[in-house]
Amino acid sequence: MTPPRASQIPVVVLAGFLGSGKTTLLNHLLRNREGTRIGVIVNDFGAIEIDAMTVSGQVGSTVSLGNGCLCCAVDASELDAFLETLTRPSARLDVIVIEASGLAEPQELVRMLLASDNPHVLYGGLVEVVDAAEFGRVRERHPEIDRHLAVADLVVLNKTDRIGAAEHKELRETVTALSGPAAVVSVTHGRIDPALLFDPALRPDREEKTRQLTFEDLLRESERERDGGGHAGHLHAAYESVDFTSDVPLDPRRFIAFLDSRPDGLYRIKGFADFGAGDPANRYALHAVGRFLRFVPQPWAGSERRLTQLVMIGAGLDAEALRHALAACRADPAPGAPAPGPADRPDAGDAERAMWGVLRYVQEAAPVSGEEASPGA
Numbered sequence: 001m002t003p004p005r006a007s008q009i010p011v012v013v014l015a016g017f018l019g020s021g022k023t024t025l026l027n028h029l030l031r032n033r034e035g036t037r038i039g040v041i042v043n044d045f046g047a048i049e050i051d052a053m054t055v056s057g058q059v060g061s062t063v064s065l066g067n068g069c070l071c072c073a074v075d076a077s078e079l080d081a082f083l084e085t086l087t088r089p090s091a092r093l094d095v096i097v098i099e100a101s102g103l104a105e106p107q108e109l110v111r112m113l114l115a116s117d118n119p120h121v122l123y124g125g126l127v128e129v130v131d132a133a134e135f136g137r138v139r140e141r142h143p144e145i146d147r148h149l150a151v152a153d154l155v156v157l158n159k160t161d162r163i164g165a166a167e168h169k170e171l172r173e174t175v176t177a178l179s180g181p182a183a184v185v186s187v188t189h190g191r192i193d194p195a196l197l198f199d200p201a202l203r204p205d206r207e208e209k210t211r212q213l214t215f216e217d218l219l220r221e222s223e224r225e226r227d228g229g230g231h232a233g234h235l236h237a238a239y240e241s242v243d244f245t246s247d248v249p250l251d252p253r254r255f256i257a258f259l260d261s262r263p264d265g266l267y268r269i270k271g272f273a274d275f276g277a278g279d280p281a282n283r284y285a286l287h288a289v290g291r292f293l294r295f296v297p298q299p300w301a302g303s304e305r306r307l308t309q310l311v312m313i314g315a316g317l318d319a320e321a322l323r324h325a326l327a328a329c330r331a332d333p334a335p336g337a338p339a340p341g342p343a344d345r346p347d348a349g350d351a352e353r354a355m356w357g358v359l360r361y362v363q364e365a366a367p368v369s370g371e372e373a374s375p376g377a
Ligand SMILES: Nc1nc2c(ncn2[C@@H]2O[C@H](COP(=O)(O)OP(=O)(O)OP(=O)(O)O)[C@@H](O)[C@H]2O)c(=O)[nH]1
Pocket: 016, 017, 018, 019, 020, 021, 022, 023, 024, 025, 065, 101, 102, 158, 159, 160, 161, 162, 187, 188, 189, 190
């Protein structure tokens, strides 16, 4: 039997004004993808499978950006057609990035993605790249940048090498105020940590140890040399990752209240939640990016240890406060009980009602590869 692949693929929208550094960031992701297969849709209306691009060594020049505007020129059905191709199991992609034209209204693209009826598409966030050195001038010419920042899930303040510390501080304050709850990371040359956008692939066919040096490795090597031999240490400087594990089930109402008021800067949450008596048969896979939240119930395996395991990724997170807030979401044991057990659980009706808040965000799992229509069509 073929091992099931992820049934839903995150689709990330990469936006930003002309010259802000979108292509640079995309190339950086391609060079540091660690086996993750990335599909890219660019606004010359082509869908490019990235493995072919990296192998050819033409990453930068192959992504020729047309003059068109993706969200105007590609109507919903065309975008759906590209996504349909790229989300097919045969493409074996782990993440798809749509690079929006410098002039595109990114919120249109986000709306199209959220409205897509392709069951394999999972919204992966809106990343807005900002040219730190040009922000003031761009804002004068294009006041709509405020609107773009307001809807972004992650703001990448790029080209910070071109401004001084005081200007940087002031700019961060302005951008943070405009972007509300979005995480803001400062970088040079688009070097965000790829883990902000996608997880390293856990691919069964990945030849991890024995593989040959690839072109991608060479590109990365030469980039390091250019940076003065330092390893890509700044990669990890820009974000924090906080994990939380509990063997006491979560109280669904408290957990939803936590999610509804999650702190600014928290860009992604992923993992699994155990709601105990709320749904003893399933764990709930959780995917949150920016303000977007989705649960997918998945049956517990018989022997599986019932745990809640969450990873939170963002910028400027207060790890202690987050863990504390999550600990407070745990279901209370019954008074006097030494440890929670089946007898302590609330009555079934109340437990079910408590799940209503969670069920608002539930999407049934998409079929896995074996159930798909033939891909070659
Ligand atoms: N100094 C400096 N230059 C950068 C940085 N990031 C990108 N650049 C340069 O900025 C220019 C524009 O970068 P691109 O990645 O092409 O920007 P883009 O947003 O894709 O541009 P469009 O396709 O025109 O919208 C290129 O010459 C990059 O080499 C940075 O952090 N610092």
